[in-house]
Amino acid sequence: MSRPVDAPPHPMQPCWDLALAAVQAEALQLALAEDLFETLITPCTPETLARRRGWRPATAHHWLTLLWSMQLLERNREGAGEWHYASSAAARRYLVASSAHYCGEAWRFRLASMRDFGATLPAGLHGADQPAPLASGERWAAAARGHLAREQVAVTAPAACQLVARRVCRDTPRRLLDLGGGPGLVAIALVQAFPHMTGVVFELPEAAKVAAQQIAEAGLTARLEARGGDLATDTLGTGYDVIWCSSVLHFVPDLSASLRNLHTALNPGGELICVHAEIPAAPEAARRMLSYYLPLLWQGRRVTHAGELRDALLAHGFEVCEEQSINLPMAPATALVARRRVE
Numbered sequence: 001m002s003r004p005v006d007a008p009p010h011p012m013q014p015c016w017d018l019a020l021a022a023v024q025a026e027a028l029q030l031a032l033a034e035d036l037f038e039t040l041i042t043p044c045t046p047e048t049l050a051r052r053r054g055w056r057p058a059t060a061h062h063w064l065t066l067l068w069s070m071q072l073l074e075r076n077r078e079g080a081g082e083w084h085y086a087s088s089a090a091a092r093r094y095l096v097a098s099s100a101h102y103c104g105e106a107w108r109f110r111l112a113s114m115r116d117f118g119a120t121l122p123a124g125l126h127g128a129d130q131p132a133p134l135a136s137g138e139r140w141a142a143a144a145r146g147h148l149a150r151e152q153v154a155v156t157a158p159a160a161c162q163l164v165a166r167r168v169c170r171d172t173p174r175r176l177l178d179l180g181g182g183p184g185l186v187a188i189a190l191v192q193a194f195p196h197m198t199g200v201v202f203e204l205p206e207a208a209k210v211a212a213q214q215i216a217e218a219g220l221t222a223r224l225e226a227r228g229g230d231l232a233t234d235t236l237g238t239g240y241d242v243i244w245c246s247s248v249l250h251f252v253p254d255l256s257a258s259l260r261n262l263h264t265a266l267n268p269g270g271e272l273i274c275v276h277a278e279i280p281a282a283p284e285a286a287r288r289m290l291s292y293y294l295p296l297l298w299q300g301r302r303v304t305h306a307g308e309l310r311d312a313l314l315a316h317g318f319e320v321c322e323e324q325s326i327n328l329p330m331a332p333a334t335a336l337v338a339r340r341r342v343e
């Protein structure tokens with residue numbers, strides 16, 4: 001018998017999916033609270049697990065099956081025997097607390113902040129409470145100690161290393177600037193991957209202290225320095241071959257002045273890797289991105305439309321030599337590689 005043909009999705013399905021996501025988020029929160037992914041590094045049947053942990057067997061079984069449907073668990077059985085559930089490769093890497101790439105707390109933080117922001121929508125619309133401004137040094141330092149650090153290790157640093165490896169020869173000395181680098185773990189990963197690279201993490205002074213501590217803990221003080229300052233008003237120095245700048249230009253008051261500053265900071269032939277989410281033209285692609293960036297938009301921060309940053313880079317004398325989509329935490333962004341021309 002042939003497979004039944006899938007019905008086209010009902011126009012209400014995207015709205016229903018939102019309601020369904022509420023249950024999936026709670027199922028994942030419960031799994032983290034119960035250390036489920038750590039426990040299921042060793043496969044187990046729902047009945048055995050429920051007995052050991054004092055859970056109700058039938059509900060435990062259905063909860064595990066939901067997590068399997070979310071691809072956070074895998075399951076296997078021999079013949080008609082009982083299902084054995086185990087953490088999927090992604091869950092073992094990102095949701096087991098002992099993993100170097102653990103993101104469970106960072107995910108919980110993101111869920112809570114998205115829900116908190118969502119709850120302010122009516123007040124924002126009717127002109128009552130304004131959302132708190134985001135970019136104070138203390139707030140960024142707290143982010144650098146918390147979710148930003150975990151997400152840089154799990155997402156941003158591997159993406160940066162992959163991209164830079166295509167542009168920079170491993171054995172050539174290179175001077176790096178990680179601009180607005182938060183805890184500095186992108187710069188740390190880059191100098192670890194490129195043995196002749198040295199550089200600076202430039203950050204607001206409070207966050208720069210967090211980066212300095214990370215650099216010291218990584219044993220890299222001879223090759224990396226954390227420098228405190230304000231990109232909008234302070235000089236960045238000169239002589240850089242590579243500038244990594246991800247999710248920072250949303251926060252500068254004058255884009256033109258910052259791009260001029262970046263151009264001056266680069267050596268001729270040096271490359272700015274400018275990684276920012278922009279609002280896509282198509283609704284499906286824009287949905288995820290806009291959900292994440294709505295708080296910034298409501299605070300009056302800069303979130304450009306697709307292509308605007310490229311145009312701005314060209315207008316400031318850069319040559320744009322590569323453009324690609326890149327994974328950042330929460331929503332993908334565009335990486336623009338912009339070279340300072342050799343006169």
Ligand SMILES: C[S@@+](CC[C@H](N)C(=O)[O-])C[C@H]1O[C@@H](n2cnc3c(N)ncnc32)[C@H](O)[C@@H]1O
Pocket residue numbers: 135140141144148152156179180181182183202203204207229230231232245246247248251252
């Ligand atoms: C969204 S975070 C991105 C951090 C990091 N680049 C990453 O992609 O993980 C923005 C960073 O820009 C920094 N920042 C914001 N305004 C700044 C300014 N005027 N000067 C220097 N850094 C700034 C913040 O402290 C924060 O760490």
